[in-house]
Amino acid sequence: MGAKKKADNKSNDKDAGKGKDDKKGGKVKGAQGVVVRHILCEKHSKKEEALAKIRENPTLDNFISVARTYSEDKAKQGGLLGLQRKGALAPEFEEVAFGLPESKGSNLNIGEAKTSFGYHLIVVEERK
Numbered sequence: 553m554g555a556k557k558k559a560d561n562k563s564n565d566k567d568a569g570k571g572k573d574d575k576k577g578g579k580v581k582g583a584q585g586v587v588v589r590h591i592l593c594e595k596h597s598k599k600e601e602a603l604a605k606i607r608e609n610p611t612l613d614n615f616i617s618v619a620r621t622y623s624e625d626k627a628k629q630g631g632l633l634g635l636q637r638k639g640a641l642a643p644e645f646e647e648v649a650f651g652l653p654e655s656k657g658s659n660l661n662i663g664e665a666k667t668s669f670g671y672h673l674i675v676v677e678e679r680k
Contacts, residue, residue: 584637584638585637585679586650586652586679586680587635587636587680588649588675588677589615589616589631589633589674590623590631590633591618591623591631591672592623592671593623594671595671596671599664599670599671599672602673603662603673606618610662611657611658612655612657612675615631615673619631625669635680642665642667642668642669644665644666647665648664648672648674649663652676
């Protein structure tokens with residue numbers, strides 16, 4: 553899988569940022585950027601363990617805490633990747649991140665993606 557490609561899929565998404573609602577059940581408005589957090593795990597079993605911990609207390613604060621413990625990348629500071637624009641992420645990650653509604657407080661919306669980097673649990677804090 554060519555998941556290490558970062559920005560070459562722009563031409564593949566004809567409807568990017570047009571407000572189309574054909575992805576993920578039609579409830580998410582199009583965005584050009586998202587403030588995203590994630591947990592990256594090399595092994596599926598570790599990702600499942602992190603997900604179980606999040607489900608015990610499905611809040612954004614708990615997601616941040618679990619990210620500090622389980623994430624295996626430089627985003628260990630609560631998994632924060634900051635504002636990410638379309639075309640800046642691995643295509644598998646981007647599809648999930650831009651399809652998720654915002655998570656606020658105890659309203660946690662978690663997405664999952666598999667890339668060449670590993671298994672990701674993804675939460676969007678804000679859509680721009």
